Amino acid sequence: MVGGNVMRSALMALMALPAAAFGDNQVNMSPGVTTIGAEIYDLHMLIMIICVVIGIGVFGVMFYSIIYHRKSRGVVPSQFHESTKVEVAWTVVPFLILIGMAVPATSTLLEVYDNDDAELDILITGHQWKWKYEYLDESGENVSFFSNLATPQEAIYNTDQKGEHYLLEVDEPLVLPVDTKVRFLITANDVIHSWWVPEIAVKRDAIPGFINETWTKITEEGIYRGQCTELCGAYHGFMPVVVHAVSREEFNAWMGAKRADEAAQVAAAAMDLSLDELMSKGEAVYNAQCLACHGAQGEGGVGNAIAGSAIALGDISTHLDVGIKGVAGTAMQAFGRQLNDVDMAAVITYQRNAFGNNTGDVIQPSDVASHKQG
Amino acid sequence: MGDHHHGPATGIGRWLFTTNHKDIGTMYLWFSFAMFILGGTFAMIIRAELFQPGMQLVEPGFFNQMTTLHGLVMVFGAIMPSFVGLANWLIPMMIGAPDMALPRMNNWSFWILPPGFLMLASTLFMEGGAPAFGWTFYAPLSTTYAAPSVTFFIFAIHILGVSSIMGSINIIATVMNMRAPGMTYMKMPLFVWTWLITAFLLVAVMPVLAGAVTMMLMDIHFGTSFFSAAGGGDPVLFQHIFWFFGHPEVYIIILPAFGVVSQIIPAFSRKPLFGYASMVYATASIAFLSFIVWAHHMYTVGMPVAGELFFMYATMLIAVPTGVKVFNWITTMWRGALSFETPMLFCIGFLILFTIGGFTGLMLSIAPADFQYHDTYFVVAHFHYVMVAGAVFSMTAAVYYWLPKWSGRMYNETMGKVHFWISFVGFNITFFPQHFVGLAGMPRRIPDYALQFADFNMMSSIGAFIYGASQILFLYNVLATIIAGEKVTDEKVWDGAEGLEWTIPTPAPYHTFEVPPKLDAAHA
């Protein structure tokens, strides 16, 4: 029957909607790479289709009136103005439709809250303006790192090209094994943030002083990108989330390499570096951590200028204090817990020698370590 | 009430000292339009920055100040005072009263608004800049991490809150005590009903907002820890208190708009409003339900599942009375004799677009799905559909509808229709694509975005400029009408209009119903 074919084609067209786009532009939620994400997608489509059908009905009646019940057609207006039967009908029927929606919604929500039997726990901490990831290990030797936006400032300020993953790329992604139930423990260091990856359908607020819990089980290897979704200050739009879902073997290899890395960093902190090595590493750290507030030429901005500043040209110990402990009551964070001694030594050396500062000072990782001990 | 009557005073003193509900209504309306332009300017800056990926015009911190002030000015400066202005002009006339119950308090209610907004706007020039924590000002971003201007923000909110509370007390006192003999509650125009219910909501929840900002003040300056975990407090407590105010607030915004539409659609259908009693009960139900749904703004905060389910069910339930109202309006049109002057066009626009906003609201109420919608542009699209295409379109319809009665002059109908079509098209170009980018993953309150969101953002910005420009046309039409519009003297300016305000001369005399009217059978 024609009506049936039309219905079927319409439904098929609607089902194709996740892939639909205007040109290259995505117009719909994606079912993603988790079963819960697919359930959420189905729920979204169900509600939307019900709304579209009701909308067509309601607007259809209204447009009919607009066309046929016009004064200009010479119609005489009816004067009916109440009907208890009709009021009851259009109260009860929507109520029943809502119950129909509430049932699948309830069961999906209960699944979202089922955090049991996870194989891997990750502690996620929101900072202004980056994420910290810690793989919780029974031995307490957690692999942990910060994940910073990797898009260069030149791309943001339009002096250079924007890459394909503009604003959705980080230096250190969160690596997770597929087909493994992963539990996320989420908190924040300062203000409220929110961790979201659309394709795995996980979003949870990160609240300072409190721990939130949620889970995922990714079914497909790939790279999935998301962003912070709670206004958290000036750079709220610049703290993306990148998840690399890899096979179990690859994950184990990566964890092994990470542990080795961290051990190497500890060893490196005992060694001395040349000025060139410190400057080159320092520049990289500066660009990732300091540039946004202190400027590409150390000219300042949200933060104070570093070029020609009393701190950068003055006492090394004071400069280390500012970098390690931050400045209370300002946006200058305590980087002592975020940068290892090698990176800290490098960036302080860089600040003291770049931007025309030229102090000739060389700060070694061991200097940073002894400064931290007091 | 005195025995002798004279026309209005002259000069600036007339406006500073007036206790006349028409004058005060006029001041509210002009003030709110000025705030609409101010808030709109902030929006233009936002959309100009979001025209393309990359930071072109403003710094991220300033962008956040713009989003915050856009929200605050539009909600508290444009929308709410505009409907208070309508209430002032219309309620006394609609119930056959000579003025509001408390004319001097009425004057104060208005006149504290300009200084309040001046204080808020002045924060742009303070050290550290204006508030940049969103119009929802969650702690601790708005307490421990706020710029010094936050204290002035708090004072400004207190001032605006006092204005609203005083205005609402006035409205309730007027409606309860000053209806003409024979005008029972169930004979009042629906606009009066919706404002009566709105006023009760305001009296109940504006003090809650005052409480929330006072707690912020105490945390910031007096060492308390309501919202700070360090001292045993909880940032989420702020959200509960704020949204306990915030959800009724959005119904405060829309209920008077429902009232306006309920007056205008019957007039241009030449048919009585369908289901008057049902409309009253639906409005009251929406108001009651609005107190128990607040945490649907907080689905991702980590509430226990029982809480999430309760708020989901309660929120879904609000769709029922809201749907009843939409069905009643459409049934009012059914088998009427419709004509499509500008007020009716804006009301039809309201019906379509508010309903779409209602559908996305239903989608948002579904808690597990909301994990994908929350804090994205899908939410931004939803609330602009209900607030702009809902409340603002209704307000615009009201101005076109009643301006001839207020001023004795007819606006230019062609220009009005052009304003409608440009607004309608511009609005949809601005906000429809925002559903798409939200579903595709774009968060709210970001000054820059990933490349896959570029095309729709450009489209949205173009739409915004179009919509913004059309408001200048509106201003021109209103001014031209008042100054030199074609004179109208019929009491019943519109042949389908019903209500006491259409029984008095046009333009409305400075004092009306000094003697209560005799209600005839037509006002049953």
Next chain:
Amino acid sequence: MRLSANPTTDTVLKLATVSVAMFAFVFVVMVPLYNVLCDALGINGKTSAQAYTAVDAAVDTGRSITVQFIATNNDGMPWEFRPQVTAMAVHPGAANDTVFFAANPTTQDMVAQAIPSVSPSRAAEYFHKTECFCFNQQPLGGESNTLMPLQFIVDQDLPKDIKTITLSYTLFDVTARVSDQIAAR
């Protein structure tokens, strides 16, 4: 009850009372209610700030719960802070104890406050601490370290579906707050 003979004044006084009452409601009802409900229902993961007095009860040896410990520092807190063990298997009803290591690397005396948070939040009412370093502020001299004790019992009535309880402590620097309070005396 009429507050005035004049009906308008009567309405106004009643509404003004409602406004004032709603303002008071926020401070006097909403805040305590939030805390009481959270405490009673254990729904925001906050555990009691007072020591629990243990009652004699049988240990449920047939059931094992994993208790996981997490330690994080809040903004600007420079201490070393970590649990001695990251997880323990416990039986409901049994008394358990552990310690958290804290070290102040600066040269200044400081005071910290540890704030606990439990997940799943509904487990909080079944997690009883008989002794906890979070009950008090923790002063620590410059360049010193300490072991801070935690003693707890998981209630036998813990819902059957909970198998893991995560206890997270966030350490806040309250040195300034404490010195303000002392200065204020």
